[in-house]
Amino acid sequence: MSSDKIYNIYQKLYAAYGPQGWWPFINYKGVNSSKEGNSEGYHIGEYSFPRSDLECFEVCLGSILTQNTTFTSVVKSLHNLKALNALSPKAIKKLDSDTLKQAIRPSGYHNQKARYLLAFIDFYEALEGRTPTRDELLAVLGIGEETADSILLYGYNQLEFKVDAYTKRILLQLGLIDEKAKYKDVKKLMQESLYNSITDDKTLLIIYQEFHALIVNHAKRYYSKKPYAEGCFLSTEFRS
DNA sequence: AACCAGGACGTGA
């Protein structure tokens, strides 16, 4: 049954790569923060994040900035904002438009992402610390399904599985979904499968957070350049 | 030098 396959995939990825320590925070310096391919920000094996409203907001910032871009580019943008002392909602709002655009330029789409950030900040401030619903997030300009789930999963510790292009690509390769599978279809498969395997919500949350990170880690190695799945240990086991 | 990156929106069928 495919529920078992999904959890089995998680176990194999975890066995191969270990805990990933997402979401990365630019001000976090832990003993385990020197993760392969990344130099900072990851809190491997620690799950009490975000530790403040500012860290929650940083997840939101990063989730928007990382749209269709690598996170290393986002880190540059976040450092630019930090240099402007503008990692808070109020401080970003005070920046003049061109300064903001220049700061986030490394992550691409700086014109529309600047608008997205400002739109989100208005929304975020109106929350006054409350956890947003998924529908509320989706109503904000610039927040689609993946970004909403990213914010909820890593910024607010909500049980919302984050599906990205890599997730679809791997599941398609393994024959667990078809090409026309939509975001909600893939999310439903992941969540229902994991729910059948894990009953404890706290454990489930950690798995949601680690699983997506593990998928990205694995996909960067074997699902970035075609032909996909070359050398992928999942592909040789699950397909057939 | 083409291709892809931790996507979302606007438009017209």
Next chain:
DNA sequence: TCACGTCATGGT
């Protein structure tokens, strides 16, 4: 609904 063009910089 859905397919398609657009948005932009940076790395391989």
